[in-house]
Amino acid sequence: MSVDLSALTRLGGRLAAKRRFGSVATVAMAIALIAVGGALALLPKSALHLRPVPAAAEAAAPAVPADPQLPELRRIMGSYGPVVTQEVSQDDGRLSVVLGHPYQRADVDTLAGDIGSAVTAVTQLWGTDWARAAVVAVASSPAEFAALTHATGNVSDQVSAASVSDPFVPGARPTGQRVVFSADAGRRLGADGLRDTLRHELTHVAARAVTVDGSPLWTLEGFAEYSAHRGENRTFAQLAPVLTADARAGELPAELPPDSAFAPGPANDATLAYEAGWSANAFVADQYGQHTVVELYRRMATGPKDGPAVDAALHDTLGLNQADFVTRWREWIKSRAGA
Numbered sequence: 086m087s088v089d090l091s092a093l094t095r096l097g098g099r100l101a102a103k104r105r106f107g108s109v110a111t112v113a114m115a116i117a118l119i120a121v122g123g124a125l126a127l128l129p130k131s132a133l134h135l136r137p138v139p140a141a142a143e144a145a146a147p148a149v150p151a152d153p154q155l156p157e158l159r160r161i162m163g164s165y166g167p168v169v170t171q172e173v174s175q176d177d178g179r180l181s182v183v184l185g186h187p188y189q190r191a192d193v194d195t196l197a198g199d200i201g202s203a204v205t206a207v208t209q210l211w212g213t214d215w216a217r218a219a220v221v222a223v224a225s226s227p228a229e230f231a232a233l234t235h236a237t238g239n240v241s242d243q244v245s246a247a248s249v250s251d252p253f254v255p256g257a258r259p260t261g262q263r264v265v266f267s268a269d270a271g272r273r274l275g276a277d278g279l280r281d282t283l284r285h286e287l288t289h290v291a292a293r294a295v296t297v298d299g300s301p302l303w304t305l306e307g308f309a310e311y312s313a314h315r316g317e318n319r320t321f322a323q324l325a326p327v328l329t330a331d332a333r334a335g336e337l338p339a340e341l342p343p344d345s346a347f348a349p350g351p352a353n354d355a356t357l358a359y360e361a362g363w364s365a366n367a368f369v370a371d372q373y374g375q376h377t378v379v380e381l382y383r384r385m386a387t388g389p390k391d392g393p394a395v396d397a398a399l400h401d402t403l404g405l406n407q408a409d410f411v412t413r414w415r416e417w418i419k420s421r422a423g424a
């Protein structure tokens with residue numbers, strides 16, 4: 086099993102990072118984990134019924150069959166210690182599952198409490214063409230995180246979550262999709278950060294089938310961030326503090342953030358790249374409607390590789406070429422940031 090960790094900045098993951106102004110906040114990070122022969126990408130609360138599931142209860146057949154990856158997941162996690170499971174059955178009969186270890190019970194419970202509304206929120210944006218249920222695993226160590234994401238080598242300790250799936254043929258529904266949280270994600274992100282990160286990763290899960298690896302990260306990550314924060318009662322400055330401070334200082338993005346800007350590292354402000362990606366998608370939603378953000382994602386996620394291809398995608402969706410898009414996006418940031 087091999088994973089290209091240099092590509093760890095390409096698929097759906099999130100990391101926690103210290104923001105420029107000192108407060109610890111979440112930053113989404115793109116991760117691409119390339120597995121053997123393929124890519125790992127990866128209801129209202131009143132409708133939820135949380136219950137711990139003792140092993141004996143698993144024999145009872147749920148309305149929708151349990152995800153076939155669960156026995157293997159339990160086997161892997163079991164080699165790192167006892168495993169606790171929270172099943173969340175939705176009114177539509179679908180079953181989401183959160184797995185972790187006993188000492189992470191609080192994180193497991195938090196995620197189980199969030200999962201129904203996260204599935205609903207992602208479905209409201211993306212539509213019904215995805216599994217509409219989730220498997221979430223909380224790792225107990227970097228080694229277990231790597232095992233659960235098929236990663237080899239050192240995974241950046243800034244990565245707090247990733248979404249993965251089995252290799253699949255484009256057009257087919259991916260299998261083996263899961264969201265994996267790192268051992269310290271709960272401590273670093275807090276309950277609100279876990280909720281946002283879950284929605285971010287579930288967006289990658291939902292969109293995986295139509296997402297070509299190598300598509301622009303401002304689209305893949307920006308869309309997942311837009312989805313994570315959609316409907317939150319937070320201001321532009323709260324959602325994009327670095328971008329806001331820059332704009333108020335007269336610095337507006339000169340271009341859409343390149344993929345390299347999303348890599349975490351001391352010399353790189355990945356926070357700004359994620360905020361810029363979020364803002365590009367939020368701009369489209371604000372000016373063209375939510376439906377158009379999804380349309381733009383579907384078009385951009387086919388992996389346009391050069392300027393003319395991006396121009397064509399933007400033109401077909403929004404009627405703008407890239408230069409005009411950037412001009413309008415910058416003006417929008419400026420007005421939203423109060424710059």
Ligand SMILES: [Zn+2]
Nearest residue numbers: 097098114115
């Ligand atoms: Zn992501």
